[in-house]
Amino acid sequence: MLVDRVVVPFEGSGAGAGPLTWGQQQVWEAMLDIGSSLPMGGVVPVTDGRTAEDFAAELRFHMCRYPSMRTLLRFAADGTVEQEIFGSGDAVLEVHEAGGGTDPATVAEELAAQWRERKFDYDTEWPLRMGVVRRGGTVTHVVALMCHIAADLGGIEVMMRDLAAAEPGPHTAPSPLDLARAQREPAARRHTAAAVRYWESHLRAVPVSMLGEPADHGDPTFCRIHWDSPATHLATARACARLGADPAWVLLAAIATALARTGVTHGPFVALGIISNRFRPALRDAVTPLTQDGLCVLDVTGATPDEAIARARTASMSASKYAYYDPAARAELFTRLAADRGAPPDLRVLYNDRRTSPPPAPSAEDPHAALGRTTAREEPAAFLGPKLMFHIADAPGTVSVTMEVDTRYLPLPLARRVLADVEAFTLSAM
Numbered sequence: 001m002l003v004d005r006v007v008v009p010f011e012g013s014g015a016g017a018g019p020l021t022w023g024q025q026q027v028w029e030a031m032l033d034i035g036s037s038l039p040m041g042g043v044v045p046v047t048d049g050r051t052a053e054d055f056a057a058e059l060r061f062h063m064c065r066y067p068s069m070r071t072l073l074r075f076a077a078d079g080t081v082e083q084e085i086f087g088s089g090d091a092v093l094e095v096h097e098a099g100g101g102t103d104p105a106t107v108a109e110e111l112a113a114q115w116r117e118r119k120f121d122y123d124t125e126w127p128l129r130m131g132v133v134r135r136g137g138t139v140t141h142v143v144a145l146m147c148h149i150a151a152d153l154g155g156i157e158v159m160m161r162d163l164a165a166a167e168p169g170p171h172t173a174p175s176p177l178d179l180a181r182a183q184r185e186p187a188a189r190r191h192t193a194a195a196v197r198y199w200e201s202h203l204r205a206v207p208v209s210m211l212g213e214p215a216d217h218g219d220p221t222f223c224r225i226h227w228d229s230p231a232t233h234l235a236t237a238r239a240c241a242r243l244g245a246d247p248a249w250v251l252l253a254a255i256a257t258a259l260a261r262t263g264v265t266h267g268p269f270v271a272l273g274i275i276s277n278r279f280r281p282a283l284r285d286a287v288t289p290l291t292q293d294g295l296c297v298l299d300v301t302g303a304t305p306d307e308a309i310a311r312a313r314t315a316s317m318s319a320s321k322y323a324y325y326d327p328a329a330r331a332e333l334f335t336r337l338a339a340d341r342g343a344p345p346d347l348r349v350l351y352n353d354r355r356t357s358p359p360p361a362p363s364a365e366d367p368h369a370a371l372g373r374t375t376a377r378e379e380p381a382a383f384l385g386p387k388l389m390f391h392i393a394d395a396p397g398t399v400s401v402t403m404e405v406d407t408r409y410l411p412l413p414l415a416r417r418v419l420a421d422v423e424a425f426t427l428s429a430m
Contacts, residue, residue: 001096001097001098001099002094002095002096003095003096003097003134004052004094004095005092005093005094005095006052006053006056006092006093006094006095007090007091007092008056008059008060008063008090008091008092008093009060009088009089009090010060010063010064010070010088010089010090010091011064011087011088012063012064012065012066012067012070012087012088012170013067013087013170014067014070014085014087014170014175014177014178015067015070015085015086015087016084016085016177017074017082017083017084017085017177018082018083018177018180018181019082019083019180020081020082020083020176020180021176021179021180021183021288021289022183022292022324022325022326022327023152023179023277023288023289023290023291023292024083024149024176024288024289025327026289026291026292026293026327027148027149027152027289027291028081028149029327030148031148031149033385035119036119037119037120037122037147037148037149038147038148039115039116039120039129039145039146039147039148040145040146040148040151040152040153040156041112041143041144041145041146041156042112042143042144042145043105043108043109043112043141043142043143044141044142044144045105045140045141046132046139046140046141046142050139051139052093052095052132052134052139055093055130055132055139055142056093058130058163059091059093059128059130060091061163062128062159062163063089063091063126063128064170065162065167065169065170065171066151066159066171066287067085067171067175067176067177067287068085068127068150068151068155068175068176068287068288069126069127069128069150069287070085070086070087070089070126071083071084071085071086071126071127071149071150071176072084072086072122072123072124072125072126073122073123073149074123075123083176083177085175085176085177089126091126091128091130093130093131093132094111094129094130094131094132095131095132095134096108096111096131096132096133096134097133097134097135098133098134098135098140104133104134104135104140104141105140105141107133107141108133108140108141108142108143111131111133111143112143112145115129115143115145116145120147122147122149127146127147127149127150127151128144128145128146128147128150129143129144129145129146130142130143130144131143131144148289149289150287150288150289151287151288151289152276152288152289152290152291153354154276154278154290154291155286155287155288155289155290158173158285158286158287159287171285171287172285173283173284173285173286173287174282174283174286174288175286175288176288179283179286179288183326188326189326191324191325192325192326192329193329194322195322195323195324195325195329195330196325196329196330196333198295198318198321198322199295199322199330199333200333200337202270202295202297203295203333203337203345204337204340204341206267206268206270206297207267208341208342208343208344208345208346209346209348210265210267210268210269210270210271210346210349211264211265211346211348211349211387211388211409211410212409214406214408214409215408216408217407217408217411217412219407219411219412220380220381220407220412221406221407221408222380222381222382222383222384222404222405222406222407223378223379223380223381223404223405223407223412223415224378224379224380224381224402224403224404224405225376225377225378225402225403225404225405225415225416225419226375226376226377226378226379226400226401226402227374227375227376227400227401227402227403227419228374228375228376228395228398228399228400228401229374229398229399229401229419229422229423230370230373230374230397230398230399231367231368231370231371231373231374231423231426231427232251232254232367232398232399232422232423232426232427233360233397233398233399234362234363234365234366234367234370234430235367235423235426235427235429235430236250236251236360236399236426236430237359237360237361237362237363238362238367238430239305239309239426239429239430240359240360241361241362242430243306243309245309245313246313246316246359247355247359247360248316248353248355249309249312249313249316250309250312250426250429251353251392251399251422251426252296252298252312252315252316252351252353253298253300253305253308253309253311253312253425253429254421254422254425254426254429255269255351255390255418255422256268256269256298256300256308256312257300257303257305257308257421257425258417258418258419258421258422258424258425259418260300260301261421262414262417262418262421263414264410264414264418267299267301268297268298268299268301269296269297269298269299269300269349270295270296270297270347270349271296271347271349271350271351271390272293272294272295272296272347272349272350272351273293273294273295273296273316273319273320273323273350273351273352273353274291274293274294274350274351274352274354275291275292275293275294275319275320275323276290276291277290277291277292277323277324278290279320280324292323292324292325292327293323293330293347294319294320294322294323295319295322295323295347296315296316296318296319296351297315297318298311298312298315299311305425305428305429306429308425309429348385348386348387348388349386349387349388349389350386350388350389350390351389351390352389352390352391352392353390353392354391354392354393354394355392355393355394356394357394367426367427367430368427371423374423376416376419378412381404384404384405384406386404386406387405387406387409387410388403388404388405388406388409388410389402389403389404389405390402390403391403391404399426401419401422403415403418403419
């Protein structure tokens with residue numbers, strides 16, 4: 001039950017108005033396509049005695065320090081979307097009470113679910129929702145959700161790091177308006193031109209679509225497979241140590257090879273990768289969306305495991321290098337390609353390696369002995385825009401892949417074989 005709304009006044013630097021950044025533009029398009037604010041965050045138990053006043057102070061810290069938290073969107077009649085950063089205002093911390101025999105954790109999860117479901121009012125609501133749940137006057141949980149237009153996961157990590165360090169004063173990294181201005185400078189235009197040349201050279205050389213024609217295979221049309229392989233984790237660690245490779249290259253090579261071996265692809269692996277541009281020093285600490293689509297093209301035809309991993313290194317680095325560009329220029333490229341080839345490029349294969357942990361050290365355990373611990377769980381999925389998606393997450397002691405498939409293009413028996421071949425590839429590469 002909502003029992004109080006604590007008004008949290010704030011002031012901060014960087015007020016002004018201007019266009020969205022490139023990263024914000026990509027997020028905004030995704031938000032429109034999916035019909036969601038793509039909120040990030042959730043529920044965290046509170047066990048250290050912090051009070052509602054403490055969390056009001058935390059909310060004030062974020063609002064004062066980061067211009068993106070003080071941003072509203074502005075919509076022009078012609079459809080143009082811009083942003084306005086405010087120098088002051090009021091935020092609100094909601095206080096909910098779990099009364100009677102109500103479980104506070106349930107109250108917190110229900111509040112988080114309501115907030116996830118309800119889109120932000122982009123032109124009137126600050127992009128950070130925060131509340132606490134109490135029982136008997138004691139805070140048991142904090143709920144925080146942020147609209148994706150304000151930050152990405154890397155930006156949230158910056159915020160949590162600064163909060164833990166009690167960093168004083170304004171944030172010195174570029175604000176969204178700073179970035180938007182920089183992206184209109186000649187250097188940024190050169191970045192865009194180079195990226196467009198890279199994308200065009202590859203997209204003109206590969207088939208319009210990597211996957212074949214659709215057919216009804218009797219499976220659930222959209223399926224999600226949660227796959228965990230300790231054997232792949234152990235084998236990848238050995239391959240990385242032997243080759244001086246990054247785990248990301250090994251798994252990318254494994255997936256591309258598995259798709260080729262099973263006959264899913266008859267040419268290069270072509271996918272959109274979700275690339276964080278935080279590897280660029282000037283952008284490392286910015287609290288704003290910095291991820292953009294990167295184009296990964298990897299041909300493993302005739303390659304040994306070592307050769308496939310080397311090629312994956314090049315493909316991965318190129319995808320990252322050319323994932324910083326003006327989205328309008330890419331849209332113009334796709335229009336040209338559609339006119340020249342009769343159809344726009346079908347880039348509905350998504351590859352998203354979200355791991356940030358350091359490479360694992362090789363273990364004395366035999367990876368073959370761990371094959372019996374591989375698990376796979378399947379469930380129907382909601383409508384997918386992509387035909388095939390791979391999400392790789394950090395998980396201790398295993399390689400954790402969520403594979404989402406449109407079974408009209410990749411029937412489930414073949415999808416299972418792909419994952420088995422991923423495992424076999426890493427065992428052969430160690």
